[in-house]
Amino acid sequence: MSELTEKNLAYAFAAESKAAVRNEAFARKAEAEGYIQIARLFRAISEAESVHARRYLQFMRGKIGSTEENLETAFNNEINANVNEYPKLIKDATDEGKESVAKAFSRSRDVESGHADLYKKAMNDMLAERETDYYVCQVCGFVAEDTPRDNCPVCGAVKGKFKKIA
Ligand SMILES: [Fe+2]
Ligand SMILES: [Fe+2]
Known part of the structure; x- marks a missing residue:
């Protein structure tokens, strides 16, 4: 192309x-x-x-690979967002006194490392066929496994804010 x-x-x-x-x-x-x-x-x-x-x-060339490759790509994207991208955005927002924007960015940064952990676990479990449900916090994007938390560990949202992924 x-x-x-x-x-x-x-x-x-x-x-x-x-x-x-x-x-x-x-x-x-x-x-x-x-x-x-x-x-x-x-x-x-x-x-x-x-x-x-x-x-x-x-x-687009090389954008969708095998599931094994896609897990690796998704994992690397989360790490990159957590380590490289969000810290800069948080700093800029803080420097400009945009506290609520900085807070939204830093919550996302925290959540991304949780996403990376879930991908890592899935990479390790790929052949184990472990079954689990996922619940996504509709406020900050934190992903819980198995059961929704009483309160979101990242943003404190109540249980009712978690959406079960089918
Ligand atoms: Fe993420
Ligand atoms: Fe949350």
């Missing part, structure tokens, strides 16, 4: 991924405002943008 096409696919992948998350956020806002049908529309389009993003990713 030409360099230009690679670049355009990467651009379209990023744009569609953002649109998917943005539309989901719009859907939640519409719900909160009582516009149930409009929420449904935003959610449907969000899903459609995800379809586009995944399609582009499949074209």
